[in-house]
Structure formats: C-alpha cells, structure tokens
Amino acid sequence: MMKFEHVVFGGDMNTDLDRSHSLHVGPLQDFCVRHSLKFCVMHPQNEVPYSYMSDWNGAHSTIDHMMVTDNMYELISKYVTKDDADNFSDHNPVLLSLDMITQLGRNPISHDTSRLAWHRSSDHNIMMYQQEVKRRLCLVDVPVEAVECNDFQCTQHAAAISEYYNQVMNVIQTSAKETIPMRKKKSKAGWNEHVEPLREKSLFWNTMWVQCGRPRQGWVHRLRTITKSRYKRAVRWVLRNQDKLAAERAWQKN
Ligand SMILES: [Zn+2]
Structure with a gap:
C-alpha cells in the first residue's frame, strides 16, 4: 500500500455544507474527519460564492468541493471559482492555490493516454469512440452489492470498487486506442x-x-x-x- 503525505481531494460532492439537514452532510464530514481532510471552503481565504447554478431554476449552491490534508490547510492562499464565458456547464470550475514547492512525479497508476491526438480526431472518430465506450461498458459487471452498500465505514467492498474502476478505465483506454488517431512521431533532423x-x-x-x-x-x-x-x-x-x-x-x- 502506498503512503501519501499530501492529498488534495475534490469533485462534485452533491452536498452544500450549509444545508445541515441534508442527508449527505454528516457522512461527508465524517469521511473527512477519518481521513484528516479539511474543506477548503471553511478556510479564511475562501472566496467561492457558489459552484453550481441551476440552468433550470437559477438556484445557487456550493456542491463542488476541494479538501486537503491537515498539513496543507495552512498553505491555502486562494480558493475561488472561475467565471468563463466559454464554460457551457452549469458548474463553475473551482481553483485552489497552495503556497508550497512541488515537483511533478510520475503517476504510479498508468492509464497512459498521452499518445492520443484528440485534437486531430474528426466528428466521426468521436462518434465511433462513444459507440465503442457504450458497447464495452455494457459488458462490465457492475458490483451491485458494493454500489448499494450504505455502510460508510465499509472496507469489505474496497476490492470490488477498485476492480470496477480499473475495468471502466480500461474500457475508456481501449476504446480510445481503437478510434482516436495517435500522435505522429516525427523526429526532427539533427x-x-x-x-x-x-x-x-x-x-x-x-x-x-x-x-x-x-x-x-x-x-x-x-x-x-x-x-x-x-x-x-x-x-x-x-x-x-x-x-x-x-x-x-x-x-x-x-
Ligand atoms: Zn460495503
């Protein structure tokens, strides 16, 4: 098992912490406590007004979150959202700045898609890719028991979820390799x-x-x-x- 000292964790958590009566606030906070994670939205530097605005009724909420391990919390220098006219999603991207020196390491889990030339793919390539992903995903067994498990302390289903994740990643990779053009390797003379x-x-x-x-x-x-x-x-x-x-x-x- 790998040991990580610094972890940044984030995504659409579908939970606004201000809604204490919401079903998910408790378990999410509990998860963070158990893994020594802190919500960036609680930091004094937080300037996120909201991260989601419903196109349908205009309701605002902050349901996209970043969490960092305790040892990084004091290093937060900025936590904002980006309003970009080119963003067609009803979520705004959340940006976190940390005051720390980092180095890029190699990703230990290799789902290498770096040789794919997405920028050269045609509408046809993309359509074929989508079809291929759909077809292959149908063949992946969903670990129903793990997905339906409500035990937040559960460790029993970890292997099944990890296996499911790997299979989904493999579907994405294999489908892309078969339908999306590869980067040309053209070496320059000299x-x-x-x-x-x-x-x-x-x-x-x-x-x-x-x-x-x-x-x-x-x-x-x-x-x-x-x-x-x-x-x-x-x-x-x-x-x-x-x-x-x-x-x-x-x-x-x-
Ligand atoms: Zn479980």
Whole structure:
C-alpha cells in the first residue's frame, strides 16, 4: 500500500455544507474527519460564492468541493471559482492555490493516454469512440452489492470498487486506442545530435534549481539560466536549418 503525505481531494460532492439537514452532510464530514481532510471552503481565504447554478431554476449552491490534508490547510492562499464565458456547464470550475514547492512525479497508476491526438480526431472518430465506450461498458459487471452498500465505514467492498474502476478505465483506454488517431512521431533532423544533450543538461539544472527552492540568484540560478538559453537556442537553430540538416541526414544514410 502506498503512503501519501499530501492529498488534495475534490469533485462534485452533491452536498452544500450549509444545508445541515441534508442527508449527505454528516457522512461527508465524517469521511473527512477519518481521513484528516479539511474543506477548503471553511478556510479564511475562501472566496467561492457558489459552484453550481441551476440552468433550470437559477438556484445557487456550493456542491463542488476541494479538501486537503491537515498539513496543507495552512498553505491555502486562494480558493475561488472561475467565471468563463466559454464554460457551457452549469458548474463553475473551482481553483485552489497552495503556497508550497512541488515537483511533478510520475503517476504510479498508468492509464497512459498521452499518445492520443484528440485534437486531430474528426466528428466521426468521436462518434465511433462513444459507440465503442457504450458497447464495452455494457459488458462490465457492475458490483451491485458494493454500489448499494450504505455502510460508510465499509472496507469489505474496497476490492470490488477498485476492480470496477480499473475495468471502466480500461474500457475508456481501449476504446480510445481503437478510434482516436495517435500522435505522429516525427523526429526532427539533427535533434538527437544538436538538441538532446543540451536539453538533458537544461532539465538536470532545472531539477536542481527546483530542489534548491527556486533561488533568484547564485550559481544554481545562473547555471539553470545558461543551460536553458543554450537549449532554447539549439532548438531554434535546428528548426531553422531543417532543410540543410535533413539533406545531411539523407546524405549520410547513402
Ligand atoms: Zn460495503
């Protein structure tokens, strides 16, 4: 079992904490207490007016929540919603800012869909994808007993829910792989020779700089700046000279 120190948990909880008579407020609060989670909406920095407005009757409520573990609660610097004209949902996205230094790690659960080129898919691709998802989801057994279980302390159904989750994720992935175009892997001429070594140096010093707390001066800062600008310059040079480099590569192959 993996151990996590910092957890941000969020989503549509269908529960407005102000409605204390609502059936779900108690169990949700109970869940948070048991897992040392705190509602961001309770923080002094909270500026979420509401997260949901019904298109049907205009009623407002705050039912979308983010929760963080105790050790992050004091680090909350901003908690707001975004009003975006392009957002056609009746929910507003909730944004949480935390004052902390982070590093991107690799996702331990690999549901890798990074090679899918959604931006290149046609309406037909999307339609095929939807059909495929529907067809495959029908074949997945719903763990009825687990879904209907009302015991909030239950540990008995954890395996069944986890299995169900994996099957649904697999349906999404397999369907996408069969219907959505893949990213083209087109390597640029001269990239491996001229860019890659500088890219690696730049990534290395960037990691070092992050680990040192992102200093604004000093030698780590200087090395990060220098390696980054060399990397950028190499990319520009290789892109500008593609014709020449491609010809060179073709020449060497013969
Ligand atoms: Zn259960």
